[in-house]
Amino acid sequence: MNETPYPPLPSLRRVVEEGAARLHRYPDRLAGALTAGLARELGVDPGSILVGPGSAGLCQHLVQALGPRPEVVHAALSFEGYPLIVRNAGATAVPVPMDGHGHDLPAMAAAVTARTRCVLVCNPNNPTGAALRRAELVDFLDRVPADVPVVVDEAYRHFVTDPDVPDAMDLYRAYPNVCVLRTFSKAYGLAALRIGYAVVPPALAMAVRVVGMVFFPGSLGQAAALRALEPDVTGELERRCAAVVAARDRLADGLREAGVAVPPSQANFLWLPLGERAGAFAGAARAAGILVAALDGRGVRVTVGSDEANDRFLAFARDHLG
Numbered sequence: 590m591n592e593t594p595y596p597p598l599p600s601l602r603r604v605v606e607e608g609a610a611r612l613h614r615y616p617d618r619l620a621g622a623l624t625a626g627l628a629r630e631l632g633v634d635p636g637s638i639l640v641g642p643g644s645a646g647l648c649q650h651l652v653q654a655l656g657p658r659p660e661v662v663h664a665a666l667s668f669e670g671y672p673l674i675v676r677n678a679g680a681t682a683v684p685v686p687m688d689g690h691g692h693d694l695p696a697m698a699a700a701v702t703a704r705t706r707c708v709l710v711c712n713p714n715n716p717t718g719a720a721l722r723r724a725e726l727v728d729f730l731d732r733v734p735a736d737v738p739v740v741v742d743e744a745y746r747h748f749v750t751d752p753d754v755p756d757a758m759d760l761y762r763a764y765p766n767v768c769v770l771r772t773f774s775k776a777y778g779l780a781a782l783r784i785g786y787a788v789v790p791p792a793l794a795m796a797v798r799v800v801g802m803v804f805f806p807g808s809l810g811q812a813a814a815l816r817a818l819e820p821d822v823t824g825e826l827e828r829r830c831a832a833v834v835a836a837r838d839r840l841a842d843g844l845r846e847a848g849v850a851v852p853p854s855q856a857n858f859l860w861l862p863l864g865e866r867a868g869a870f871a872g873a874a875r876a877a878g879i880l881v882a883a884l885d886g887r888g889v890r891v892t893v894g895s896d897e898a899n900d901r902f903l904a905f906a907r908d909h910l911g
């Protein structure tokens with residue numbers, strides 16, 4: 590599930606343990622402290638920040654709130670949650686085939702019509718790890734009408750090392766229709782707490798708040814996320830992300846040496862385009878005690894783990910595919 594291999598930092602764990610003493614109290618449904626902390630960190634108005642139960646939950650609130658146009662455009666093959674989110678929000682997905690392992694942005698722009706509620710762009714993309722560069726995203730945003738929101742899902746932003754991959758917050762500042770989705774689940778290692786945030790144009794924020802009002806995140810998630818924004822924690826998390834990135838690149842090289850055409854990844858996972866062999870490979874991996882995600886007929890996604898786990902997986906892949 591693309592979690593970090595690291596256990597929670599002691600400072601974050603402490604916040605959660607302390608919060609346990611107040612479990613009989615409801616959380617702040619406006620997530621005021623965390624919203625203010627994020628606003629400070631990102632340099633935006635607190636009114637444009639939405640905090641919710643994971644970025645997947647927020648994504649659904651967004652898609653619901655952005656109605657009533659019926660269609661949501663997204664890439665296929667992208668985050669497996671999108672088709673479910675779109676359906677749960679009462680919309681119809683318009684999946685646009687990939688250009689290789691990445692989004693086909695010209696085709697996605699062409700798929701936008703008067704029926705389009707919003708566009709979901711996953712950068713870097715799950716499950717392929719491919720990242721869109723600044724110039725192609727800017728070209729895309731120039732083509733999409735300003736009244737069609739473009740949601741840039743940056744769940745894996747912390748693992749990006751290519752300087753040409755834009756920070757979606759810069760796009761948010763430059764275009765009136767860009768929304769940014771981020772999560773504390775991956776790089777921050779808080780997946781179990783279900784906490785993420787969105788930055789949306791202020792005009793849309795109120796509509797999303799109304800839809801999301803019964804979905805506010807729990808107090809432990811709010812407290813841990815707020816603590817995670819402090820410099821001592823971000824510094825340590827950045828070191829951990831750098832280690833994951835180094836391990837990612839080593840694992841990719843090893844797999845390529847083993848003959849797998851692994852595309853470049855800017856996330857904390859790799860895509861093995863095994864086609865029809867995907868299901869059998871994942872089944873054999875499971876039997877060997879290694880859990881990977883198979884998309885039948887397409888490929889296998891493997892999350893970068895500890896050095897030991899990566900070595901075991903590489904040895905398995907060499908044996909199985911060699």
Ligand SMILES: Cc1ncc(COP(=O)(O)O)c(C=O)c1O
Pocket residue numbers: 590591642643644645646668711715742744771772773774780783784785
């Ligand atoms: C692209 C993408 N967006 C969102 C999510 C959901 O993350 P969260 O735990 O914040 O709901 C995931 C999780 O796998 C993801 O891959």
